[in-house]
Amino acid sequence: MTSEAHKSHSPVCDSCPVHHAANLLKLGVNMTDWDFVVALAGNPNTGKSTVFNALTGLRQHTGNWPGKTVTRAEGGFDFGGHRYKLVDLPGTYSLLATTMDEEIARNFILFGRPDVTVAVVDATRLERNLNLVLQVLEITDRVVICLNLMDEAQRHGLQIDHRRLARDLGVPVVPTIARYGEGLDQLLQAITDIATGFSVSKPHRIQHLTPALQRAVSQLTAQIESHYPRLPNARWVALRLLDGDQRIAQAIQRGELSTLSSGTEDQPVVDRSL
Amino acid sequence: MEKRRETTAEDILQTAKALRWEIGGNIHEKLVEAIYTDAAQIADRTVTRQGVRPHFDLDHSIDHLVTSRIWGFPILLLLFTLVFWITISGANVPSRIIGSFLIDTIYPALSDGAANIGLPWWLSGLLIDGMYLATAWVFSVMLPPMAIFFPLFTLLEDFGYLPRVAFNLDKIFKKCGAHGKQALSMMMGFGCNAAGVIATRIIDSPRERLIAIITNNFALCNGRWPTQILIATIFIGTLVPTHLAGLISALSVVSIALLGVMLTFIVSWFLSKTWLKGEVSTFSLELPPYRPPRILQTIYTSIIDRTIFVLWRAVIFALPAGAVIWLSTNVHVGGLSIAQHLINFLDPIGLLLGLNGVILLAYIVAIPANEIVIPTVLMLTVMVAGLQGIGAGAGVMFELESAIGTLDILNAGGWTLLTAVNLMLFSLIHNPCSTTIYTIYKETGSWKWTIVATLLPLGLGFTTTYLVAQIWRAVAFVL
Numbered sequence: 001m002t003s004e005a006h007k008s009h010s011p012v013c014d015s016c017p018v019h020h021a022a023n024l025l026k027l028g029v030n031m032t033d034w035d036f037v038v039a040l041a042g043n044p045n046t047g048k049s050t051v052f053n054a055l056t057g058l059r060q061h062t063g064n065w066p067g068k069t070v071t072r073a074e075g076g077f078d079f080g081g082h083r084y085k086l087v088d089l090p091g092t093y094s095l096l097a098t099t100m101d102e103e104i105a106r107n108f109i110l111f112g113r114p115d116v117t118v119a120v121v122d123a124t125r126l127e128r129n130l131n132l133v134l135q136v137l138e139i140t141d142r143v144v145i146c147l148n149l150m151d152e153a154q155r156h157g158l159q160i161d162h163r164r165l166a167r168d169l170g171v172p173v174v175p176t177i178a179r180y181g182e183g184l185d186q187l188l189q190a191i192t193d194i195a196t197g198f199s200v201s202k203p204h205r206i207q208h209l210t211p212a213l214q215r216a217v218s219q220l221t222a223q224i225e226s227h228y229p230r231l232p233n234a235r236w237v238a239l240r241l242l243d244g245d246q247r248i249a250q251a252i253q254r255g256e257l258s259t260l261s262s263g264t265e266d267q268p269v270v271d272r273s274l
Numbered sequence: 275m276e277k278r279r280e281t282t283a284e285d286i287l288q289t290a291k292a293l294r295w296e297i298g299g300n301i302h303e304k305l306v307e308a309i310y311t312d313a314a315q316i317a318d319r320t321v322t323r324q325g326v327r328p329h330f331d332l333d334h335s336i337d338h339l340v341t342s343r344i345w346g347f348p349i350l351l352l353l354f355t356l357v358f359w360i361t362i363s364g365a366n367v368p369s370r371i372i373g374s375f376l377i378d379t380i381y382p383a384l385s386d387g388a389a390n391i392g393l394p395w396w397l398s399g400l401l402i403d404g405m406y407l408a409t410a411w412v413f414s415v416m417l418p419p420m421a422i423f424f425p426l427f428t429l430l431e432d433f434g435y436l437p438r439v440a441f442n443l444d445k446i447f448k449k450c451g452a453h454g455k456q457a458l459s460m461m462m463g464f465g466c467n468a469a470g471v472i473a474t475r476i477i478d479s480p481r482e483r484l485i486a487i488i489t490n491n492f493a494l495c496n497g498r499w500p501t502q503i504l505i506a507t508i509f510i511g512t513l514v515p516t517h518l519a520g521l522i523s524a525l526s527v528v529s530i531a532l533l534g535v536m537l538t539f540i541v542s543w544f545l546s547k548t549w550l551k552g553e554v555s556t557f558s559l560e561l562p563p564y565r566p567p568r569i570l571q572t573i574y575t576s577i578i579d580r581t582i583f584v585l586w587r588a589v590i591f592a593l594p595a596g597a598v599i600w601l602s603t604n605v606h607v608g609g610l611s612i613a614q615h616l617i618n619f620l621d622p623i624g625l626l627l628g629l630n631g632v633i634l635l636a637y638i639v640a641i642p643a644n645e646i647v648i649p650t651v652l653m654l655t656v657m658v659a660g661l662q663g664i665g666a667g668a669g670v671m672f673e674l675e676s677a678i679g680t681l682d683i684l685n686a687g688g689w690t691l692l693t694a695v696n697l698m699l700f701s702l703i704h705n706p707c708s709t710t711i712y713t714i715y716k717e718t719g720s721w722k723w724t725i726v727a728t729l730l731p732l733g734l735g736f737t738t739t740y741l742v743a744q745i746w747r748a749v750a751f752v753l
Binding site for chain 1: 282283284285286287289290293294296297301302304305306307308309310311312313314316317318319320321322323324475476478568
């Protein structure tokens with residue numbers, strides 16, 4: 001999408017089902033009785049807090065530097081008749097949980113089981129941002145990519161084939177300029193489609209594993225799946241166990257994963273490890 | 275059933291362990307490599323660069339300059355001096371207007387009104403001479419500099435300059451045995467120390483995080499900038515010819531802020547050599563792209579988020595503080611007011627430190643919020659130092675038409691240049707406000723470190739002001 005396309009929209013746009021800005025009701029911190037939980041993940045300084053503020057009407061302090069959000073911020077919005085709780089996760093480069101903020105983000109996506117995870121991606125640094133996206137896709141398939149900072153990508157002479165990206169990643173990709181509110185309608189629609197199950201994604205799986213690692217993953221995944229038949233991310237759990245992730249091993253011992261796979265609506269155990 | 279599940283969970287872990295041995299080598303590295311390869315492949319397929327690279331990369335040229343070894347620090351000094359110079363010269367006129375309106379017009383009107391409707395003297399004293407006056411001072415003294423300073427500072431932040439400052443400081447932090455990311459939490463501390471303490475969560479090693487928490491207080495916070503700016507304007511600015519006043523005041527505020535940064539380094543170094551010894555971790559700091567600041571939006575949010583926030587906090591604490599101050603100056607025990615007793619008690623200590631009893635009392639009153647130090651000092655000085663006129667509704671009326679009016683009050687309270695300099699030093703180096711102390715406790719979970727973080731700067735502040743006072747007096751004696 002070029003920025004001209006959404007800078008000036010014709011009257012036709014207003015009748016288009018995508019143009020739903022009028023349907024967005026910013027609920028601020030009023031988050032009672034939500035229908036869906038949406039998590040915002042992404043690298044530091046990609047504009048997560050800007051997206052968060054634009055959708056919730058809150059004014060969480062945004063700053064142009066990495067590491068600004070160190071805690072989870074929560075807010076709410078109402079769109080198309082559904083109430084959403086939006087959780088702004090700390091920005092991280094990875095979810096391998098080597099630092100506290102990575103662990104907060106990882107635990108929320110894994111144990112908090114948001115209905116949709118929006119991965120906010122810096123369009124000017126796509127390759128590095130994808131490292132995180134690929135990890136998110138291993139944990140959950142309910143993902144929308146918010147390809148943000150499209151104006152800066154253009155300024156740097158970068159052209160991004162977002163349709164190709166969506167096909168490669170197997171999840172919806174929405175180009176946005178969150179600072180100026182562009183593309184947020186489409187983002188909201190994509191979130192709704194995933195949340196309500198209207199669109200189903202087929203996420204990319206990490207491919208370039210060594211043959212030995214690949215075999216080990218298959219074997220362990222099979223075993224995990226046989227014990228937790230409804231676990232959505234058995235392959236990822238296998239990868240984490242092979243990597244020696246103590247927190248995940250602990251989760252298996254304590255039976256936390258069986259709670260996940262049984263699909264009961266328990267309160268998220270996010271803060272247990274903090 | 276429960277038993278069966280446990281054995282199977284154990285099975286999975288056993289298999290994982292066996293497979294880990296089987297694969298051998300560094301599995302983590304292999305996994306990360308696989309992710310990187312996938313990401314590179316996808317990015318390669320989807321991103322194309324249009325034509326040649328844009329004419330020349332402005333971001334890189336700016337970065338080259340502002341993070342250069344030679345120019346980095348001079349540019350930093352220049353920018354900050356400029357910010358304070360604009361603040362100080364810009365705040366003068368509005369301060370005068372607000373002050374003369376709230377204190378010279380509204381205040382007598384309120385007093386007359388209260389007398390006309392026959393309000394008992396103690397009630398009008400409590401409400402008007404206590405609570406109203408304290409709040410009026412908060413507005414006239416603090417609002418104009420804050421309304422100019424915070425938007426400017428936020429613009430620098432929005433533009434992306436602060437991470438460059440952090441980048442410049444990173445090396446020094448490492449030399450002090452602290453984590454380079456401490457530069458970022460310190461930058462947050464320049465806004466609010468409680469926020470700065472929370473921001474230390476980006477530091478993973480507990481040792482380095484503690485250092486960052488304990489030293490965060492040396493970053494001048496929102497509540498203390500106005501004190502610095504005001505005292506610099508009325509005491510140091512007035513020492514030089516008018517056309518230089520703004521610049522010299524700005525430079526003195528910058529020096530205090532820099533002294534804070536230097537103390538951060540010194541104390542970090544000291545802690546890492548004594549109680550908090552250990553390895554220095556490395557990390558990579560990403561310089562965010564420069565983004566054209568959204569000027570109107572920045573001004574709006576910084577006024578709402580910072581200016582109104584700080585002002586509101588000051589008002590909330592100024593109202594009860596005003597009442598307490600009025601009561602303590604009007605309730606007499608054994609012929610003297612309570613405030614006078616306290617000040618008499620604190621005066622010898624204060625004088626030893628080159629301060630006075632009023633300032634020390636004000637710092638005790640202002641433990642909940644540094645914002646109200648100056649209003650408290652002014653009220654106590656007016657009410658105690660024989661300037662009863664302004665509170666009694668009769669007799670001498672103060673002309674608070676400008677910052678110079680404030681100077682008159684303080685001069686009447688026996689202030690000298692030494693008092694002003696030491697107040698600026700003490701404002702930088704003393705215990706954190708109660709919100710920050712509570713945050714430190716919540717973050718560290720340890721009373722011991724909370725007490726260290728509270729008393730260490732206080733002790734350092736006493737030592738510094740004491741030494742400055744002794745040297746100052748010795749020099750003055752010789753001259």
